[in-house]
Amino acid sequence: MNAHRDVSALAWNAEVVKTRESRARAGLRVGTPEEDLPLPSDLIRIMPAKGAAMSADSPGSLAVIGGGIIGLSIARRAAQAGWSVRVHRSSEQGASWVAAGMLAPHSEGWPGEERLLRLGLDSLRLWQQGDFAHGLPAQVITARESLVVGVDSADVADLRTVADWLSAQGHPVIWQSAAREVEPLLAQGIRHGFRAPTELAVDNRAVLNALRTACEGLGVSWAPPVTDLSTVPCDAVVIANGVDAPALWPGLPIRPVKGEVLRLRWRTGAMPVPQRVIRARVHGRQVYVVPRGDGVVVGATQYEHGRDTAPAVSGVRDLLDDACTVLPGLGEYELAECSAGLRPTTPDNLPLVQRLDGRTLVAAGHGRSGFLLAPWTADQVVTELMAVGAHR
Incomplete structure (x- = not known):
């Protein structure tokens, strides 16, 4: 576990430069696909991509590509916020079904990975004190140390x-x-x-099943996987299909x-x-x-x-x-x-959570920490969707 390289964020404009110092602690990447991906900041939402104007429009239709822990968490959170959500998922069980479900930022930590540690601790607090676990059966928690x-x-x-x-x-x-x-x-x-x-541990399969049930109760619909985003009719898209993300958006470093x-x-x-x-x-x-x-x-x-x-x-x-x-x-x-x-x-073990264009966001590259980082990721993505508005 070597210390990872420090990648400086690229300044798109004066606004980004002005706000970067106040965003030094969180785990959110910002930038366009052509730019080098910066390390996290502490801004609660993602800055919009070039050409994506801030909007006060009400929520619209959202397609989430991927039905693992990240995709389901985003789908539930977006549906709770009023979006009309469709999840494109495979019938095959992926990494989320195999996972052990550890929420372990301390015991996974290593000197040089301070940003990942802080991000994990922020998300662990959301598991413990936020509303992410509301509606999940109490027995999904299998260990508390x-x-x-x-x-x-x-x-x-x-x-x-x-x-x-x-x-x-x-x-x-x-x-x-x-x-x-x-x-x-x-x-x-x-x-x-x-x-x-x-630290905590959860039954990963019980969490996935509970999230699916919660999504259905909120009106989320299911659809087959897609291979071309241009065929997806919706106002906004979130790519959350893990290792398959680069197939939908070439160049993602996953x-x-x-x-x-x-x-x-x-x-x-x-x-x-x-x-x-x-x-x-x-x-x-x-x-x-x-x-x-x-x-x-x-x-x-x-x-x-x-x-x-x-x-x-x-x-x-x-x-x-x-x-x-x-x-x-x-x-x-x-x-x-x-x-x-x-x-x-990803090359630096930090997740990719960023806007790719006016309609598309990515939430992938969580490595060993998908379950740990799911609450934080869902909050970040939906906050961005609500703040920027769907590009129509």
Whole structure:
């Protein structure tokens, strides 16, 4: 996890230059496709693209391209704001269905990624205190804390670096030198790590199903995927179809990163399901174990392998070996599912949330953080739609 390059925002006009200093903290990209994509600012809405005038028009018709966590979150939020929404979605299950559902800005953090950390914390607050979770079943929350541990001395040193970096910024992480007192299910010999007591995990599939139901209750309609935006009859379009976004708007810097994920089912006589997310570094590799009502989700590998979504034996083997190194009792669980998804990843790991032209916005490239960043993304996109108005 290397520190990512700092990309300066391009000044389109005096207005953008004037406001940029006040926009230094958030995670929103602005600009036209021909410009280099800047790092986030703290403005609540996206500045309109060249030629897109601000408008007080009432909401119109909106097409959301993509039916994963980002597309559904935007569709629900837009429908609540009065838009007539149609979601173009595939019948195939994508990365959102495979995901583990961790809302973990602290334990995913790394020095040099301060902007991504701040963005994640802003969105976590929306999960905890905003209205995003309203209408979702209470049981979608499966854990309310993360414990991050290291297996060998190098793993522990890496975690100490992260914990010190977070603590220096005032974030609530707690270093542990007796981790098995916090989580007795850990293997003997695992002692060091840190707790992130404000992090959450959600049942990703329950969230997706609840969002679909909520959208239908708000009058959202469903339609097949599209391959050409010019064939989409609507006032505004949001491209939110993850790794497929560049096919609709060539040049978007999004690439697929494969991640294999396992689902293990509890069996009678096996160790109990952990009550918190367990994350670990195991001889340099990362593994996580996320509670579910009937077992755990184990993930995830991460490598670039084109658009291949077939789980590989080597990836499954590594995940099982590492998970059982940390929690030996998992060996008694049933291996219920092996799957792989394609994370839509950008060069600097920051999402693309921007206006592309007078009618079209993009909300994609969320990488490993789709569920975490969904509330923030939905708010940003709909605020932009309401502020600028649909280009007619």
